[in-house]
Amino acid sequence: xxxxxxxxxxxxxxxxxxxxxxxxxxxxxxxxxxxxxxxxxxxxxxxxxxxxxxxxxxxxxxxxxxxxxxxxxxxxxxxxxxxxxxxxxxxxxxxxxxxxxxxxxxxxxxxxxxxxxxxxxxxxxxxxxxxxxxxxxxxxxxxxxxxxxxxxxxxxxxxxxxxxxxxxxxxxxxxxxxxxxxxxxxxxxxxxxxxxxxxxxxxxxxxxxxxxxxxxxxxxxxxxxxxxxxxxxxxxxxxxxxxxxxxxxxxxxxxxxxxxxxxxxxxxxxxxxxxxxxxxxxxxxxxxxxxxxxxxxxxxxxxxxxxxxxxxxxxxxxxxxxxxxxxxxxxxxxxxxxxxxxxxxxxxxxxxxxxxxxxxxxxxxxxxxxxxxxxxxxx
Numbered sequence: 001x002x003x004x005x006x007x008x009x010x011x012x013x014x015x016x017x018x019x020x021x022x023x024x025x026x027x028x029x030x031x032x033x034x035x036x037x038x039x040x041x042x043x044x045x046x047x048x049x050x051x052x053x054x055x056x057x058x059x060x061x062x063x064x065x066x067x068x069x070x071x072x073x074x075x076x077x078x079x080x081x082x083x084x085x086x087x088x089x090x091x092x093x094x095x096x097x098x099x100x101x102x103x104x105x106x107x108x109x110x111x112x113x114x115x116x117x118x119x120x121x122x123x124x125x126x127x128x129x130x131x132x133x134x135x136x137x138x139x140x141x142x143x144x145x146x147x148x149x150x151x152x153x154x155x156x157x158x159x160x161x162x163x164x165x166x167x168x169x170x171x172x173x174x175x176x177x178x179x180x181x182x183x184x185x186x187x188x189x190x191x192x193x194x195x196x197x198x199x200x201x202x203x204x205x206x207x208x209x210x211x212x213x214x215x216x217x218x219x220x221x222x223x224x225x226x227x228x229x230x231x232x233x234x235x236x237x238x239x240x241x242x243x244x245x246x247x248x249x250x251x252x253x254x255x256x257x258x259x260x261x262x263x264x265x266x267x268x269x270x271x272x273x274x275x276x277x278x279x280x281x282x283x284x285x286x287x288x289x290x291x292x293x294x295x296x297x298x299x300x301x302x303x304x305x306x307x308x309x310x311x312x313x314x315x316x317x318x319x320x321x322x323x324x325x326x327x328x329x330x331x332x333x334x335x336x337x338x339x340x341x342x343x344x345x346x347x348x349x350x351x352x353x354x355x356x357x358x359x360x361x362x363x364x365x366x367x368x369x370x371x372x373x374x375x376x377x378x379x
Contacts, residue, residue, distance in 0.1 A: 055176025246362025279357030308357030
């Protein structure tokens with residue numbers, strides 16, 4: 001028996017929404033994009049939502065809307081997917097790495113304060129694995145230093161912090177609709193904000209910098225979402241709470257079954273956070289286990305248990321930043337170029353490569369959960 005870690009949830013209603021859009025004649029960005037944007041804004045609880053064609057675009061466009069560019073610094077977590085960093089470099093700004101919190105693996109507020117300089121213009125906060133960052137502290141720091149906050153919500157669709165949806169707390173929310181996310185448009189992204197002027201800027205930015213049909217008023221990109229994918233997104237959004245409930249229930253059952261195993265740590269979720277478990281994540285203590293995390297993954301696979309595994313190193317160790325630094329970054333940073341190769345952030349180093357995600361499909365059966373428990377204990 002092979003226990004799959006996750007799978008997209010595509011229903012007949014999704015297929016019908018997609019087919020209807022394909023047959024409508026609107027194949028590029030059109031009425032279904034506008035409908036999806038309004039429904040998503042209503043769901044998150046903001047005034048505006050701007051659909052784009054990837055999660056990376058949903059990070060890049062807010063930076064452009066705030067005028068962030070050459071010589072500016074943007075603070076990012078040291079442990080995340082590289083798009084959080086590449087979007088900063090695309091805009092000609094300098095990523096500055098911040099350590100993570102051991103409580104939720106997001107930005108550590110104490111270390112965040114130490115990373116701020118007169119060149120800092122924005123903070124990108126990643127809500128890891130469906131768990132919110134501690135936004136009260138982060139927003140207070142940002143307000144004190146007059147910094148923009150972009151919430152990277154690629155893994156937190158439907159997560160709440162003190163009753164607020166992630167994506168509604170900072171100046172921007174950035175969502176990915178990639179195939180593996182809580183909800184999907186196959187590829188795609190969404191930006192949320194309460195500022196109509198910034199939303200208008202990003203709609204122009206996503207469409208070649210066009211105002212109307214002929215006037216190019218900025219250097220823009222082709223970041224548009226096609227109508228059929230927006231139709232799929234609208235259909236998925238109607239079931240997001242239901243899909244999240246299944247994922248949460250499966251994750252909590254797995255966690256309750258294994259929480260006493262001494263070589264792993266399960267998520268500790270405070271009462272003010274609704275965790276939506278993009279991953280059912282556990283932190284491995286390799287010394288207690290007596291094997292590396294990669295060996296563990298192999299052993300689990302041999303026993304038919306799939307798992308997720310990413311973020312094997314802090315991002316400041318990526319070759320692009322240590323051996324092949326982009327020229328645009330050298331020019332932008334000038335005399336303030338960070339020495340990425342000599343960074344050593346304690347919590348990021350501890351966590352990198354030591355997190356796995358266990359199966360947490362909404363349809364995970366009790367027998368599968370029991371099997372996961374048995375396999376982990378046998379190690």
